Amino acid sequence: MTMDSEKNSLGRLNFKSGSSAKVSRVLExxxxxxxxxxxxxxxxxxxxxxxxxNAQIFGANVIGLxxxxxxxxxxxxxxxxxxxxxxxxxxxxxxxxxxxxxxxxCMATYAMTRLVWKWRGxxxxxxMLGLTIPIHAAIVPLYVVLGKVHLLNxxxxxxIPYSAFALAMxxxxxxxxxxGIPYDLDEAAFLDGCGVWAIFFRVIxxxxxxxxxxxxxxTFLQCWNELMFATVFNSSEAYKTLxxxxxxxxxxxxxxxxxxxxxxxxxxxxxxxxxxxxxKRIQESFIAGAVKG
Amino acid sequence: xxxxxxYRMNIILFLLPALFLFVAVLIAPIIMSTYYSFFxxxxxxxxxxxAFKNYVELFTSKSISFLPALKNSLxxxxxxxxxxxxxxxxxxxKLSKHLPGERAFxxxxxxxxLISTVVIGQLWLKIYNPDYGVLNVxxxxxxxxxxxxxxxxxxxxxxxxxxxxxxxxxxxxxxxLMYAGVKGVPRELLEAGMLDGCTEKQLNRHxxxxxIKPILRVSVIFAVTGSLKSFDxxxxxxxxxxxxxxxxxxxxxxxxxxxxxxxxxxxxIAVMLILLCFLFALLINLAFKEE
Numbered sequence: 313m314t315m316d317s318e319k320n321s322l323g324r325l326n327f328k329s330g331s332s333a334k335v336s337r338v339l340e341x342x343x344x345x346x347x348x349x350x351x352x353x354x355x356x357x358x359x360x361x362x363x364x365x366n367a368q369i370f371g372a373n374v375i376g377l378x379x380x381x382x383x384x385x386x387x388x389x390x391x392x393x394x395x396x397x398x399x400x401x402x403x404x405x406x407x408x409x410x411x412x413x414x415x416x417x418c419m420a421t422y423a424m425t426r427l428v429w430k431w432r433g434x435x436x437x438x439x440m441l442g443l444t445i446p447i448h449a450a451i452v453p454l455y456v457v458l459g460k461v462h463l464l465n466x467x468x469x470x471x472i473p474y475s476a477f478a479l480a481m482x483x484x485x486x487x488x489x490x491x492g493i494p495y496d497l498d499e500a501a502f503l504d505g506c507g508v509w510a511i512f513f514r515v516i517x518x519x520x521x522x523x524x525x526x527x528x529x530x531t532f533l534q535c536w537n538e539l540m541f542a543t544v545f546n547s548s549e550a551y552k553t554l555x556x557x558x559x560x561x562x563x564x565x566x567x568x569x570x571x572x573x574x575x576x577x578x579x580x581x582x583x584x585x586x587x588x589x590x591x592k593r594i595q596e597s598f599i600a601g602a603v604k605g
Numbered sequence: 606x607x608x609x610x611x612y613r614m615n616i617i618l619f620l621l622p623a624l625f626l627f628v629a630v631l632i633a634p635i636i637m638s639t640y641y642s643f644f645x646x647x648x649x650x651x652x653x654x655x656a657f658k659n660y661v662e663l664f665t666s667k668s669i670s671f672l673p674a675l676k677n678s679l680x681x682x683x684x685x686x687x688x689x690x691x692x693x694x695x696x697x698x699k700l701s702k703h704l705p706g707e708r709a710f711x712x713x714x715x716x717x718x719l720i721s722t723v724v725i726g727q728l729w730l731k732i733y734n735p736d737y738g739v740l741n742v743x744x745x746x747x748x749x750x751x752x753x754x755x756x757x758x759x760x761x762x763x764x765x766x767x768x769x770x771x772x773x774x775x776x777x778x779x780x781x782l783m784y785a786g787v788k789g790v791p792r793e794l795l796e797a798g799m800l801d802g803c804t805e806k807q808l809n810r811h812x813x814x815x816x817i818k819p820i821l822r823v824s825v826i827f828a829v830t831g832s833l834k835s836f837d838x839x840x841x842x843x844x845x846x847x848x849x850x851x852x853x854x855x856x857x858x859x860x861x862x863x864x865x866x867x868x869x870x871x872x873x874i875a876v877m878l879i880l881l882c883f884l885f886a887l888l889i890n891l892a893f894k895e896e
Contacts, residue, residue, distance in 0.1 A: 341704070344696070344710055347696070347776075348709075354725065354729070354732070355716070357739070358724070358728055374737075374742050419620070419623065422619055427616050441631075444830075444882075445635065448858065448878050449631070449635045449878075450630060450631060450635070450638070452641060452868055453633070453637035453872075454630065454634055456637075456648070473630050476630030477630070479623055479626060480627075508612070537720075537721035537723075539840065539841075540837070540859075544862075544863070554721070558724065559727075559841065569737075576727060579721055579723075579724060580721065583719050583720065584716075584720075587716065587719055591712045591715075595715060598715075598778065598782075602823055602827065603785075603823065
């Protein structure tokens with residue numbers, strides 16, 4: 313299910329068209345453009361008001377470009393709002409989650425696709441259950457257990473659950489990629505005297521780079537934006553992630569929107585940058601997850 | 606190399622990290638949640654076994670008001686299936702016909718899905734702001750002063766106002782799935798339809814939509830289970846208020862857990878949510894098979 317299979321697409325099929333058809337084409341196109349504007353507006357508005365002061369935000373210049381650019385909003389979000397700390401926390405949580413997810417899901421996929429044993433199909437189905445289990449299911453027991461082992465209010469309280477919930481998707485994507493690697497490679501390496509570990513790390517892992525990128529991006533998006541676990545498992549200022557930090561900041565700056573806007577821009581811009589450069593791969597990973605799940 | 610002890614050992618070692626995480630964080634907690642749901646427990650004193658009393662209380666107690674919360678989330682599911690999905694399908698069908706800017710439209714429509722729900726929620730909070738929000742400012746500008754209100758603070762409009770950002774954010778997600786499906790329709794089928802003199806509408810209705818039914822099924826399941834589980838945007842926009850007008854099961858669950866220390870009851874809601882999600886997924890699957 314790729315998105316650019318030209319030969320299957322509907323392009324250049326000619327429908328009979330008259331002038332009334334033309335009018336409806338124009339109307340339809342206007343709806344498409346209008347919806348695009350509605351999708352872009354909140355982001356545009358966020359970035360513009362993050363650079364305005366109250367007089368502009370609440371005054372005559374509600375939706376225009378900033379007249380004078382208030383970069384001080386960003387400085388205040390960083391220092392007073394502690395966005396620098398939250399950014400670092402979010403970044404660390406995301407990176408550690410990605411590493412754990414990648415390693416665990418590549419290894420498990422290897423065991424379930426390249427090594428031969430009786431229950432490997434069943435085991436794969438078992439992991440795929442993870443695609444449908446909502447995080448709500450785990451919240452009370454995790455809260456209780458994390459409390460008992462004194463891990464509440466720490467970064468592991470987030471990256472351990474995030475990795476576990478990202479696993480199913482990781483295995484799903486890795487299975488697709490690993491199936492495409494020819495088995496001759498394993499056999500050649502085996503004849504050269506490699507054991508399964510050497511085959512995995514020297515032969516398979518280097519060929520998994522595209523999957524690593526897809527799983528990495530998908531996992532990044534999941535944990536960068538996650539709110540429920542981040543709110544419940546962390547109440548300590550020192551370990552807040554961006555979503556929780558923004559919630560706090562917005563409550564604190566009720567009468568002044570500039571710094572909140574800046575904080576939100578700080579949290580959103582990395583995502584948008586990743587999206588601009590890898591939009592197709594991101595979209596394909598979402599499609600893959602849905603079609604299988 | 607097969608069938609040796611070392612080979613089996615290696616299989617286990619390769620599986621171990623994933624299996625450990627998966628069982629410890631997903632599977633065991635589901636079992637524990639179910640277990641807790643049979644207890645009256647405040648997290649501090651010893652849990653007291655009360656069998657199904659939590660479930661009975663959940664459905665009968667007025668002070669917990671689970672049924673109104675469930676009704677709200679089902680209403681969201683209904684709007685999602687009746688408005689969001691048809692609109693997403695319309696977008697997907699239009700965009701798959703090689704319009705100028707096709708790729709750009711897809712990318713823009715999908716963008717809200719990737720933005721943090723907290724950011725989206727905070728932005729909509731500001732759009733709805735009674736004094737300075739874009740919505741009221743715009744209404745005043747066109748002379749509809751009387752229409753302005755505190756959209757999220759007014760009991761009559763809060764639920765609708767809280768639903769709109771949720772529906773808006775995920776249109777692009779469903780559109781993307783359906784678009785991929787439409788692109789996968791074999792060209793021969795479409796050409797056969799064209800030869801039989803199908804109009805665009807007939808082609809959509811008799812060839813494309815039946816062909817992408819499996820994807821539509823996935824979309825309906827996601828829309829319904831997603832509505833049942835909805836949390837982030839409601840939490841940011843209203844946290845269930847004003848006076849429980851926008852309460853959904855997830856916000857109720859967190860309130861019971863952390864404001865009222867009712868761990869047993871919180872688990873009961875979690876279990877009900879999982880059961881309802883599976884039940885609805887099953888029903889939707891059956892409905893699609895029937896046709």
